[in-house]
Amino acid sequence: MSNQSVVVIGGGPAGLRAATTVAELGERVTLIEQRSFLGGTPIAENYASLTPHLHSAEESIGAIVTRLQGLPGVEILTETEVQSLQGEAGDFTVSVSGPGGNRDIAAGAIVVATGFQHFDPGRETQMYGYYEYPDVVALQDLEAMIKDGNIVRPSNGETPKRICFIQCVGSRDRQIGNEYCSKVCCGVASKEAIEVREAIPDSEVFIFYIDMRMYGYWESQIYWPAQEKHHVQYVKGIVTEILRKEDKLLVRGEDTTMGRPMEVMMDMVVLSVGMEPSAGTRKIAGVLGINQNKYGFIDVANPPLDTVSTSRDGIFAAGAALGPADLEDCSSSGGMAAARAVALMRRAVAAG
């Protein structure tokens, strides 16, 4: 085992997988997390279950945390942030500040796994009324209700009987600057739609979408069961506005398959908000001196055959810090980044 660590920044799914992999490969790892707990956005935002298998988010991610804590050579620093970076690949010094004060960590290599944040639909207030109407919520708001076992209309505490999801809020949208597709929202909305149908059997659930991007196995694992078993109703359409009408929400737009205007009354509207780089991702890029793409995510130097190298030698990135990513992407790229970091550190040690 080297005297150096691999420093992994971010304790969400990608960072947890990266840290676990470094330790499994027999090297020291220091995991730095700015929150007071591990698990990243799925835990911070109270995800009920993971897409596509509907396993408990707490249990699934908790199992990795437990495994990580039990491995030798692992140091976990919560409530800690990276302040600066000195040195070069194979011989970095990472300065951090945390509850115990400031500290320098000798790092052979670094993995950035600082993740994403949900698009804030406040920017589109005029259109969808997220901050105006209590019964317009976002994917993560509904997720938390599902986790609580208490799906209610925020306006009055009643059980919603007609619920719709609006896809691509903050994605595929040049006007707001997010031209990319956020990749996971079709799957997550469909998963939540299934959970609503299970929790409220007499509910009607609609998903208004442009394209249903249920790639790979999500097609058969979520999309077909959502329709055939759970009777979720998919409507290819564009929602242009939401208005309050008495105590309901009037959703207006166009059903593009039927080629006609659409006006439907809903008890609750769920905005399928996309992914944006987290504040941590935006900040760490500057601290470490690595390139970002035009959206603020970390830039990958040589895709698609190298998915984890950043613009700076010795610094790798993984998961949703790189852009829209599902959990499999986070796991695989987390492991890959760890392997590259360990390999680089050992080469540096052998040469040093």
Next chain:
Amino acid sequence: MSNQSVVVIGGGPAGLRAATTVAELGERVTLIEQRSFLGGTPIAENYASLTPHLHSAEESIGAIVTRLQGLPGVEILTETEVQSLQGEAGDFTVSVSGPGGNRDIAAGAIVVATGFQHFDPGRETQMYGYYEYPDVVALQDLEAMIKDGNIVRPSNGETPKRICFIQCVGSRDRQIGNEYCSKVCCGVASKEAIEVREAIPDSEVFIFYIDMRMYGYWESQIYWPAQEKHHVQYVKGIVTEILRKEDKLLVRGEDTTMGRPMEVMMDMVVLSVGMEPSAGTRKIAGVLGINQNKYGFIDVANPPLDTVSTSRDGIFAAGAALGPADLEDCSSSGGMAAARAVALMRRAVAAG
């Protein structure tokens, strides 16, 4: 370095990334490939360029092969197949047969990267006429023409001026048993459409689709340029039959956005065939005693947070052997599988 190898089965993108990563981590690796060359399907099927960046497939994959060949502890066995497996995790014996006869390899762990094959549209002959009409081709047939710089109608050698792609051939189809979405065909068809438009500026290119699954950055990297810069015409529609009419192809179906029947004449039709497990993937599962899913791909034991463990301890899988995968999936899971394999082998050595 251990006396054992990690045995990587399959020399396509995932296997190459896995083997490279094992060697970078300082362990011996034996790469077994049944073909006489490395590179997998992209090389065997003459891919012109890789999705989404349009980098040369030969150059991009060639660079990884060159890197692998230059690393210590690497043995590459082409024209070689795995015959049987003995032992257990940490102490396998892999028996192979190749040009030099039979051989046993001491393996601490195994990575299966045996990939996919293109869906054979022969099964749907009645509908699309792949084996009946020379000008009905598949994605990989057009790819080879693009690579040759010679896009012509196979029937008469003339330059096609009206070309359409039909999506989801052999995917999202319960009748043929492939309920999954093949994930990459929307991107690959759009990439080829761009290449056709560049090669034949006075051509008209159409893509008939159900949903355009241009997830993540593919939306802004391929889908938008295809439409805005290259004027590829996307039509949401279902093609029900293709007929020969004089020396053209009559494509019949329904334009689902316009809600009306569609009859269009084409010079060439490209079937966007999906992914199926390769013959090698189907076979290796039996030889190694690992579970397959209902489609014949290798089953992952614990997704989505563990993307590479199979049903048998010490055997990992990566890339399109696991199901529909893009090149980033193959790279990341290849590296992840390598890390897990090395970690397992070292634990076994330390304990042994």
